[in-house]
Amino acid sequence: MRNSFIRILIIALAIALIGVLSIYSSTYQKELALWQDIYKRQILWLAIGVVCFFLMSGFNYRKLWDASYFIYGLALLLLLLVFSLGIIRLGAQRWLKLAWFNFQPSEFVKLAVIIFLARYFSRKSESDISLLSGKFGIFRGIALPFVFVAVPMFLVIEQPDLGSGLMLLLVFVSLLYLTDVRLKYIVVLLVLLLAPLPFLWNFLRPYQKDRLLVFLNPNIDPLGAGYTVIQSRIAIGSGGFFGKGWLSGTQSQLYFLPESHTDFIFATFSEQWGFLASVLLISLYYLLIRQGFIIAKRTQDSFGKLLAYGISILLALQVFINISMNMGLAPVVGLPLPLLSYGGSSIVATFISLGILVNIDRTRAVF
């Protein structure tokens, strides 16, 4: 239906434009020319994203079903490439350096895993055309797909990108919940995942441990790991009802707030535009995600339905975790705010997801 296409496009563009303004405001005072141009790059990425949105909205999503294994394989390959380059360069890397930009595969890996899981759980029994997932045992319902998720997850966490890795896990559990897989299996999975957490603690990198500890009490280390959260809370809290005004945010523009144009862009925005606009922004996200759920709900095709759910959940989780992280309600895990944060990979991947969403709705109408 054209309706959802227009709605999603308008909401996404509105959020993205707010993002460009915020990125400009948080970087325009920095001396280096590199920083000065950052908002222009974001506009460029936004344009590329919109083009991708149009392309994907016209690209029949059913073809993704066929390509899902290929897409999954490609994602793994990219991750391995990042992983091996990281080894060669003796340092962690999240990006692949392409001609003039950095490509961050983990953003696309999230989408690839969703496509893969949507296909995996929407296979139908050949005899009675019912979903196979309801009949899955613990191995095929939980263990096998978990392995398929765990491999890219491990590679992403190893980058190190804890946020994206956890996102994969959360999306997996959520999708699992939405399929017909038995609830008790999911409970078993959760227990199995949560039980070894104390042991996994030792495998975390020191800075990741710091961040988690600091989440519990940011004042442990106010000038170290807790600094960002404290400054971001100050930024949001000091905004007041109407904000300090565009380009007048002292927290973000005087660089008290690190990562003010990427992970902590919400704080930048909130400081300058205030409570009212922040509520508005959150509402915009809510409307966007609601569109996704509406599409998922009215889609009959189980692959399309799961895919739509997966995309919406991914968006919702990223928005929720990022904003909570800005407010100090969640640990700082390094996750961009979709459409608002600076980052070409993120914005293009998000627009591609939205394009797929629109196409699912459009294709449904064809049936």
Add this chain to the structure above:
Amino acid sequence: MDRKKLFVYFLGLMFVVLLIGLADLNVLQGAKFRRLSKNNCIRLISQSGTRGNILDRNGKIIAGNRISYDVMILPQEPSQLDRAIAAVSRILGAESKELKAAFKKNFVSSSLPTTVANNIEPRKAIILEEYKVEEPSIIIQPKPLRYYPHGSSACHVIGYVNEIDRWRLTKLEDYGYKTKDIVGFGGVEEKYDYYLRQEEGGLSVEVNHRGKFTRVLGFQPPVNGRDVQLTLDIRVQKIAEEALSGRKGAVILMDPQSGEILALANYPDYNPSVFVNKRPALISALFNNPDSPLVNRAIQSSYPPASVFKVVLASAGLELKKINLSTNFVCPGWAMVGARKFSCWDTHGAQDIIRAIAHSCDVFFYKTGLLLGGQNIHDYAIKLGLGRPSGFDLPYETGGFIPSPLWRKINKFQKWYDGDTANLSIGQGECLTTPLQLTAMMAVFANQGYLPAPYIIKAVGGLDLEKKKKRLSPVAFKKGTIEAVRRGLREVVSDARGTGNALSALPVAVAGKTGTAQVSRGLSHAWFVGFFPYDKPKYVICVFLENGGPGHAASVIARQIIEKMNNQGLI
């Protein structure tokens, strides 16, 4: 399907959580965060004005200011503090432990630079300033500091500066004084602190997360203190100090026509710069010194005036017509007062008033005193400015004390005996005066009958105070009385047997009175109070030596002073 509905609700809940979180930060805790945000980015850089100078009558600086350099640290993070302290300790050669202790002691707020070292050498200040490129948290703050170009000269007049003490703070809080303020102690520095003191100014600047300056938010220009000009002539002052040097006592030189103090010297003295340079050992030595070098003997302590007091007796006797110019008393070396024998210091034979002053004959004044009675002596002493503070410009002036029968009756319930009158007649007993009072008294005979109110402040902040000063008050003595006393005072010097004969060889005609005050312990106090030149007096001089021996010792010092002043053409 239920699962899906539940899930949608769950996601909706997530957004509610976000909105609640936002409201909590923005609305409930908004004020707190707005304050934090302000503190984050605003730094205050103080700029101090300079304390007013203290000048002598010719505009020469007695207490001025020089630039000193303080090292301050404004760390953005703890590791920066350690690095900065390490660098400062390396360059200054100071223990980093001490610097850290100083940092802890002086720390006020993270938005204010904290002083770790005071008054460093200019050369090291330059080195540290260069080092700032590497360590931007180090700040070299130039600060004006009290400077005394003449060392300890006139130290008792100017006083010293130090950090405000609790007592002064409670007194001065309402006038805008704060803890750690530098205020004056003693002398002009204390009395005129309100005018001398500078007003702190400063910049409030916005900084970024590295503490780097971004823009100026506000500027309050510092205000310099007002200069205070004294009537002191630093040349005369130095002559007086040199002559006095090594002898406990005080010297005052005053213009008898106006009451302007031209020199006010005390010994032992101190160098006020020890308080500026904060030398604890030297400072505590000053306070513990039994000779109390911090005391301004000229005004803050009183002594028996001894024979100098005979001037009061002479004028009272002549005024009240108890004696006249032809009155003669024979001095056999002693006199009987009641049943007690009061001795004279010598045997003088027949004495009239002029000779009695010249020879300082005790017997003549015992008899005059007995004719006058204690109350009359007291009244004339008060008339001549004794026994009450003169209202001098410097703080902590004492009033001295003149006993009287009435006072004795009221306060001690005791009778006044003739022996008391005899004692008072020669300025002994309970009678106490300050050198300044005797100086003012002597001026009456120098300027033909006017008691001056001595003063030492000529101008404050360029505003001349001379017109606002009290006029000389006439004592209303008869011309003959003054003339007789004057002649007597001249004879003290010119008569071959006069007690002040040591001054006769001077090219300037000096008149005056010596005094030898017996004290219960130690050598007697020595006085010489006089004026010169005799015909047209320009100066009243008072030399007082605490436990300095006979009055002759004081007149020798007076001679040295007058001689030097004459040589330098100051008379």
